[in-house]
Amino acid sequence: MEDKTHNQLRQQPKTAADKSESWARLAWAHLESVRKSYTSPLVQCITNFVSMDLVANVLLAAGASPAMIHSAEEIPDFTPKAQALYINVGTLTPEWLPAMKMAAQVANESKRPWVLDPVAAGASDFRLRACLDLLTLRPTVVRGNGSEILALLKGSVDENSKGVDSSHESTEAVEAAKSLARISGSIIAVSGAVDIVTDGERVVGAKNGVPLLQKITATGCAVTALIAAFVAVHPSHPFEATAAALSVFGVASEIGMESAKGPASLRMHLIDALHGLDQATVLQIVSISNV
Numbered sequence: 001m002e003d004k005t006h007n008q009l010r011q012q013p014k015t016a017a018d019k020s021e022s023w024a025r026l027a028w029a030h031l032e033s034v035r036k037s038y039t040s041p042l043v044q045c046i047t048n049f050v051s052m053d054l055v056a057n058v059l060l061a062a063g064a065s066p067a068m069i070h071s072a073e074e075i076p077d078f079t080p081k082a083q084a085l086y087i088n089v090g091t092l093t094p095e096w097l098p099a100m101k102m103a104a105q106v107a108n109e110s111k112r113p114w115v116l117d118p119v120a121a122g123a124s125d126f127r128l129r130a131c132l133d134l135l136t137l138r139p140t141v142v143r144g145n146g147s148e149i150l151a152l153l154k155g156s157v158d159e160n161s162k163g164v165d166s167s168h169e170s171t172e173a174v175e176a177a178k179s180l181a182r183i184s185g186s187i188i189a190v191s192g193a194v195d196i197v198t199d200g201e202r203v204v205g206a207k208n209g210v211p212l213l214q215k216i217t218a219t220g221c222a223v224t225a226l227i228a229a230f231v232a233v234h235p236s237h238p239f240e241a242t243a244a245a246l247s248v249f250g251v252a253s254e255i256g257m258e259s260a261k262g263p264a265s266l267r268m269h270l271i272d273a274l275h276g277l278d279q280a281t282v283l284q285i286v287s288i289s290n291v
């Protein structure tokens with residue numbers, strides 16, 4: 001079913017409505033694969049201290065198995081067992097960086113996809129160099145906010161950096177994302193009101209989501225982890241998997257928002273909604289289209 005849907009997306013000509021339906025089917029197919037016990041992926045996460053809890057809970061709610069394993073000593077044994085690796089530099093220290101690089105190399109050697117979240121890439125020279133070094137190890141996908149993707153392309157510290165928060169709309173970083181995708185060979189995703197996904201040629205926007213997500217720490221980290229889980233189940237289609245993950249996370253936030261009273265309860269209802277998402281809801285609400 002899923003390969004058929006990938007083919008449908010590629011066939012031309014197509015109406016916008018047909019394409020939109022194909023994207024929604026694809027998003028559901030990814031979530032279904034993550035949930036099925038025989039395809040449910042083990043995702044190794046080397047992520048920041050702030051995000052560990054939300055990342056693990058979002059992966060579990062989606063049906064994946066998270067493992068927060070970051071010591072260099074364990075990487076040779078463990079990384080080849082995982083179906084995907086997630087690296088996030090949010091609370092980076094010099095002690096953690098070698099393990100991140102080693103894990104990325106082992107994932108590459110084991111033909112496992114790996115996904116990078118370049119949190120606050122433009123905030124300091126140390127962080128920027130670390131992210132650029134990791135980029136040379138060819139992540140399958142990079143997901144950042146507008147400011148992070150612009151900083152990676154520019155390769156210089158951002159004087160106006162707001163740290164982990166973005167001072168740019170995702171739409172301001174579309175051309176930067178395309179260039180970065182061409183240079184790096186990675187799929188580049190830029191989150192925001194519209195999540196942008198590009199392989200350097202194709203560009204789609206995933207429109208699901210609610211603004212209150214910005215008031216919950218680590219939602220960016222969590223959606224990047226969900227991308228890793230979706231890429232794990234269909235590693236030969238990372239562009240489609242990335243758009244699907246961003247959209248499904250956004251759909252869960254829209255459902256969660258119906259019961260939320262503020263950021264704290266949205267966090268809880270988002271996890272519940274992701275856990276309970278059904279096919280009809282996904283097909284009805286997913287909104288992915290060409291940019």
Ligand SMILES: Nc1ncnc2c1ncn2[C@@H]1O[C@H](COP(=O)(O)OP(=O)(O)O)[C@@H](O)[C@H]1O
Pocket residue numbers: 144145146164165166191192193194195208209210211212213214218219220221223246249250
């Ligand atoms: N204005 C917005 N409206 C709807 N969803 C948003 C908005 N801004 C961010 N999001 C969503 O919030 C999540 C985190 O994105 P973002 O805040 O850009 O990442 P980060 O936390 O890394 O800066 C993503 O799922 C994104 O789609």
Ligand SMILES: Cc1ncsc1CCOP(=O)(O)O
Pocket residue numbers: 048050051090091119164216217218219220221222
């Ligand atoms: C607040 C904070 N500080 C360092 S990492 C982090 C979490 C950032 O999470 P996100 O990028 O998803 O907002």
Ligand SMILES: [Mg+2]
Pocket residue numbers: 119120144145164220221
């Ligand atoms: Mg972030």
